[in-house]
Amino acid sequence: MKIAVAGTGYVGLVTGVCLASKGNQVWCVDVDETKVELMKQGISPIYEPGLSELMKEHMDALTFTTDYRSAYKDADVIFIGVGTPEKKDGSANLAYVYTVAGQIAESIEKDCIVVVKSTVPIGTNDKIENFLRAKVRRDVNVFVASNPEFLAQGTAVRDTLHASRIVIGVENPEAGEVLKKVYENFDAPKMVVNRRSAEMIKYASNDFLALKISYINEIANLCETVGANIEDVSAGMGMDPRIGNRFLNAGIGYGGSCFPKDTKALSWLAAFNDKEIKTIKAAIEVNDSQKFKLIKKAKKYYDSFEGLTVAVLGLTFKPGTDDLREAPSLVNIPILLEDGAKVKAWDPVGVANYKKYYPTEIEYCKTIDKALEDADICFIFTEWPDVKNMDVALFEKKMKCPIVLDGRNCYPLDAFKDVHIIYDSIGRPVVDYLYLDR
Missing domain, CATH: 3.40.50.720 (NAD(P)-binding Rossmann-like Domain)
Structure with a gap:
């Protein structure tokens, strides 16, 4: 099937290349002509171990372009993998997602599934589907699915090809079957849930890992005061299968594009709905302090x-x-x-x-x-x-x-x-x- 991917950052490019490696024809779309020209030469514009090699190996299945109309018009599945950066108030900026959705609406000429892989607040996929159906220019059916990514920078290729799980969030059963077909050759368990649950799985997962990091850092700071060794403490905790030994390495806090943004976004979303997730709020405060x-x-x-x-x-x-x-x-x-x-x-x-x-x-x-x-x-x-x-x-x-x-x-x-x-x-x-x- 023909697959289009909007955005060639960490999420979009890794997704596109990995899908191409599984036998799909993939069109990768970006607004940056310089990046597109690099990718046409088999050069990855981002540093990610293993990505350039996999990309060069499957160039015959990859098309890189700034022409979104040709990419989207007859695609069976369109993935949205653009950024959702943090706003000043901590909420997610969805401008890029809606820009792509508008381009899809004006371009598609056949029934298709739009898959939101970008990390978006709970309920966004519902809004995107309503937006698309209101804006689409032709007599076609469009269904929106949530398919959050769980990749980590530095291991993104492995995390995509051998994911811990593939979460598919749909309201339409047929859309779920199509996405299971897209991922049938991927070595990972697949679960189909409703869209809002899929969106929440992404935030809840990332924020839980951030919680573990902030918790162990607070314990480490106390260890310095009372004369304990955090490595021994972490090892003892990690032997309990209910806790596990991952994300228990003490340090100077988490960074990157996911944990800081996603903890703030979920905290903002809770506050917007007159709720407070006190544990997430504390994790953010601990991490901000730990960096110093x-x-x-x-x-x-x-x-x-x-x-x-x-x-x-x-x-x-x-x-x-x-x-x-x-x-x-x-x-x-x-x-x-x-x-x-x-x-x-x-x-x-x-x-x-x-x-x-x-x-x-x-x-x-x-x-x-x-x-x-x-x-x-x-x-x-x-x-x-x-x-x-x-x-x-x-x-x-x-x-x-x-x-x-x-x-x-x-x-x-x-x-x-x-x-x-x-x-x-x-x-x-x-x-x-x-x-x-x-």
Whole structure:
């Protein structure tokens, strides 16, 4: 069948390429001509492991275009995978979704199913279907389905091809059967529910994971006070199958395009309906505060950053992506700069995006060694493999004063037994071997 996908960001492009890999003819539509020309050459405009390779392998099944009319007019299924960014009040901005819906309405020439894959507030799919039926220009039937994505940046291809579940939200049984046919070759359990339940599954899932992260970070902060080790606590908790061991890694908070936006959106939606989800509200507050954890720790060692050389390892919100959205580096580095620090930063893929914020104010280093050279203190914001696997003796060897603040607990505490260092992480005892003679 012919499938069209509106939007070639993380959701849209990954969805389109994965559908093409399963034998479908897929038209990927975007308004950005530069991106489209890149994709026509088999070049992915986004950094996502495995995506470029899969894309090149199935170019014969992929068409990239800015011509939405030709893409939509005879499509059997049209996926909407455009962004729903956060508004200032925390609600979801649906402008891009409605723009695409309007284009679909003016273009389709046959019965089709419009699948909203973008994360949208509960009830949006109902409104989109009413909008389409009011705007459609020809005598055709159009049905709207909700099909939320559950991919994570850095593992998006695997998460799509081998999803934990495929949720199909429909009011029309025939539409559900068509979508089950679309996904028949995907290695994942499939569940069909009504549209509002599908929309809620997406928000409830993401917000629950955000809750786990904020909860374990609060426990980690208490561990520092009472002398417990959060890694032992997390391990003990994770052995209980009712809890599980995922999303129990303490750190400096969650970031990215999903958790921050989706927690705020659900909290806004509840308030709009005269409800309050107190747990979600608390998770947001905890996460906002947790991002500054390393700055607070640094004040134990320096009253001011004025004149200090600060090494920063990791700029992106997580490893495996060049995405900076809600990254802790974006709120910490401005404080360092305003306080007079010289910042030397390393990241394997995030530098180009970071330069859009700070083109000249930061010294960007091509190696970890160079970033650490003559530094008075080091902040670890992202747990890149290069950081986790490095020889920790480099901290002592390269830094002027080896004080390392690790926001991602990259190293076991016993890794520093032969290193003169202060190593201060999250929820664990501080390693202070800086002035210890051996």
